[in-house]
Amino acid sequence: MDLSSISPTLLIASLMVAATPILLAAIGELIVEKAGVLNLGVEGMMITGAICGFAIAVETGSPVIGFIAAAAGGALLSLIFGVLTQYLLSNQVATGLALTLFGLGLSSLMGQSYVGIKPPQTNKLDIPVLSDIPVLGPILFNHDIMVYFALALVVLVWLGLNRTRAGLVLRAVGENHDAAHALGYKVIRVRLLAIMFGGACAGLGGAYLSLIRVPQWTEGMTAGAGWIALAIVVFGAWRPFRVLLGAYLFGGVTVLQLNLQAAGLAIPVEYLSMSPYLITIAVLVVMSAKRGRTSLAAPASLGRIFHASQ
Amino acid sequence: MNALLDLDGLTKAYPGVVANDDVSFSIQEGEVHALLGENGAGKSTLVKMIYGLVKPDSGTMQLRGSSFAPPEPRAARASGVAMVFQHFSLFEALDVAENIALGMENPPAMRELAARITEVSQNYGLPLDPSRLVGELSAGERQRVEIIRCLLQNPKLLIMDEPTSVLTPQEVEILFKTLETLKSEGTSILYISHKLEEIRRLCDSATILRLGKKVATCNPREETAKAMAEMMVGSTLHQPERKPHKTQEVALQLHDLTLPAQSAFGTTLKNISFSVQKGEILGIGGVAGNGQDELTAALSGEALSDAGAIEMHGKPIGQMGPNARREIGLLAAPEERLGHAAAPDMSLIENALLTGDIRKGLSRRGFLNWPKAKAFAENVIAEFDVRTPGPGNAARALSGGNLQKFVIGREILQAPEVLVINQPTWGVDAAAAADIRQALLDLAANGAALVVISQDLDELMEISDRFAALNEGRLTEPVPAFGLSVEQIGLMMGGAHDLEAVQ
Incomplete structure (x- = not known):
């Protein structure tokens, strides 16, 4: 076993890359759940985004157009969920699970002719001067634009939720949809917009996998990333920065265990493979257990069907 | 004194019951007007019509001499009618300032709003910290949030539906001081209560409803509690x-x-x-x-x-x-029929089992004795004239009266x-x-x-x-x-x- 082959600098740099798809999906789902909707279809929306982004990027040769297409694809798929749950009042859990299955099937159908192709390369933003700083440079300033976009999105979501009127209305809808309705807010419209935002974010996360992290298209390539994103939202107590922490922690342990496997650590591979899941959940549980008010953290109307009967 | 709000012949009927039958009275500027009556006398329906939640079948309202028929609460609020509900419409996980902002049409910036909340709450003797979570507040403090939400809109008429029912005596004292301050500033208050002593202390006039009809309008300070009780209950x-x-x-x-x-x-x-x-x-x-x-x-x-x-x-x-x-x-039948006394989606047989198992021996070694349970349910249905196609019907499908007969019969036939x-x-x-x-x-x-x-x-x-x-x-x-x-x-x-x- 040779631990010296693991470079801390490269490890942290690849951690950010590994965490980005989950972070994107989780921050979108956070908004959805803050509006009181439980969309379990994250996995399906991610993989649909992955193939939409991949196909369009290959056809146009532009990764940027690919990412836009991925967001559109994810949002479109989430709209099916939105219409079913908000207008037709279907059960959110069942509909979300169905969406995941549908997304997995749809993406393999769409992706049949794209297996084995290489997508156009997304360039790293070689930020001059800053990226030349030793150690910090390669860690922080030598990534593709989506890594920074995801980080900016976390900050924007936090600001939007806590500092704007729209964010306040969104939280109010998620807390008590009857009271929000009585005060004259459009519960269903707010929720549909939130669902579409969540779908777009999940789509971006999926495209990040197929266009940058892997980068190629294989069936079922999200491999549970959507479920991890869902778990991180819950264990992160619906707080944007805790979701960021959870995603980076998961990414970090994933990269570390891959490196350890490569270094030939004398632990069965199965244990190493399960470690990211165990450690992320354990850390987030311990963190949220400390605060007595976690029960207040979950949006009170989460998963409940709203019908304006008055 | 001029009338702020005139109600003329308001009538509202629901299937099977006339909630309000030709109710007319006036609320003067700057007076505290009590609305008295037993449960089901039609107080809530009347107030909902004033607040725009319910439309009257007939009758008219006039606010300061001009016609007033709010199609929705927002319109009533815009005309200067505010209401503090009996069951609060608050968001527990949001803080006081956020809750108040959500109830306003054009709230100022959060920092400014927090300052105004502090100011108004101090002026009216209702101290409130704008940054506290509503979920952590007592019932009395939650009511303050609702009252201040109303006061920030400068209402002409404040409707309070049983405001003291959830308050401690000390909180009632504070509330009364606030209402007296409001009155001295010229705000009219429509005060709904059953509590005669409160009304005698606080109100300038009182309208008494019984079974949807106006019985009398009187000055509660001149009437005895006894006389008002008689009017309310009926002699x-x-x-x-x-x-x-x-x-x-x-x-x-x-x-x-x-x-x-x-x-x-x-x-x-x-x-x-x-x-x-x-x-x-x-x-x-x-x-x-x-x-x-x-x-x-x-x-x-x-x-x-x-x-x-x-x-x-x-x-x-x-x-x-x-x-x-x-x-x-010792057997009991709670008030709420569906969901407490009976499981709505379970059949009458299953519901009979739920409380009758022990005294009627409807199960043996953990296994249900289905024929015996069915016989017991059928017995209840026959003895108490429960109108239902059969004991296999879901409790939800029965009318209120029939389910009530079933629930009570189920307990009585267990020989309590x-x-x-x-x-x-x-x-x-x-x-x-x-x-x-x-x-x-x-x-x-x-x-x-x-x-x-x-x-x-x-x-x-x-x-x-x-x-x-x-x-x-x-x-x-x-x-x-x-x-x-x-x-x-x-x-x-x-x-x-x-x-x-x-x-």
Whole structure:
């Protein structure tokens, strides 16, 4: 076993890359759940985004157009969920699970002719001067634009939720949809917009996998990333920065265990493979257990069907 | 003085009931106007029409001389009508300032709003910290949030629906000071309550409703509480021809039962003591929300108390759960039929099993005796004239009166030694109600002790041997129901704890 082959600098740099798809999906789902909707279809929306982004990027040769297409694809798929749950009042859990299955099937159908192709390369933003700083440079300033976009999105979501009127209305809808309705807010419209935002974010996360992290298209390539994103939202107590922490922690342990496997650590591979899941959940549980008010953290109307009967 | 709001001939009918029948009165500028009446007298419907939640079938309203017909609450708010609801419409996980901002059409920036909340709340003697989470506030503080939400809109008319029902006496004192300040500033207040002493203290005039009709408008300061109670209850209370009950062995005894409120809006039971003898019916009256549900739960075993606080045949049972109490013959029927007394989506057979298993032996070694359960359910249906196609029907499918007959029949046919019933005939048509009352009288005649909790005074007078009233979690001394006058009942309900003070 040779631990010296693991470079801390490269490890942290690849951690950010590994965490980005989950972070994107989780921050979108956070908004959805803050509006009181439980969309379990994250996995399906991610993989649909992955193939939409991949196909369009290959056809146009532009990764940027690919990412836009991925967001559109994810949002479109989430709209099916939105219409079913908000207008037709279907059960959110069942509909979300169905969406995941549908997304997995749809993406393999769409992706049949794209297996084995290489997508156009997304360039790293070689930020001059800053990226030349030793150690910090390669860690922080030598990534593709989506890594920074995801980080900016976390900050924007936090600001939007806590500092704007729209964010306040969104939280109010998620807390008590009857009271929000009585005060004259459009519960269903707010929720549909939130669902579409969540779908777009999940789509971006999926495209990040197929266009940058892997980068190629294989069936079922999200491999549970959507479920991890869902778990991180819950264990992160619906707080944007805790979701960021959870995603980076998961990414970090994933990269570390891959490196350890490569270094030939004398632990069965199965244990190493399960470690990211165990450690992320354990850390987030311990963190949220400390605060007595976690029960207040979950949006009170989460998963409940709203019908304006008055 | 000029009228701020004129109501003229307001009528609103719902299927089967006329909630408001030709109600007319005026609220003057800067007065506190009380709206009095028993449950179901039509107070809420009337207020909802003023606030734009319900449209009147006929009749008109005028606000400062111009026609006023708000299609929705937003329009009423824009015209200067604000309302503090009995059940608050707040967001628990949001802080005070956010809650208030959500109720405003054009809220200022958060920091500015917080400053205004602090300022207004200090001016009116209702201190509130804008940054606290509403979920952490007491009921009184939550009400302040609603009041300040209204005050920030500078209302001309403030409607308050039973504002003191969830408040402690100290909080009531603070609220009254605030309302007096508002009145001195020229705001009119429409104040809904059953509490006569409060109204005598606070209000300039009072409109009394009974069964949807206006009975009178009077000056509460010139009327006695007795006179108002008579107007509210009606002087036609049925005087039952019942012989005084013969003294027998005590079946159920409560000693100083004290039980803290189980939920934020619950009532704390305070030092409740009474005894019920075999063959006797104790009627417990009182305005809703004064501890009826809590007392039912404490008696049925849903809420446990000190072991010795409740005794049956001299044995302490306060720590026994509902099934242990059923085993020794104490049965109960709670107020809420669907969801509490019966599981809505389960069949009548299954519902019969749920409470009847122990006393009727409907299961053996963990396996249900289905034919026996079906026979029991069919027996209840036949004996109590429950109108349903069969015992396999879901409880939800029955009408209110039929389900109530089923629920009460289910308990009575288990031959209880003590039966506790909350609201036996609530929402039940007259014929079914008479059947239920007769069944209760028959049960008592066979030697069972009954505790009947109800808001229907006629009913209590008809069947009770003794009567007591619940008020803010306290129970008055039970007195013989025979010959009890309307004014005595009204005063017992209104909070005069000693009947001697009345006489």
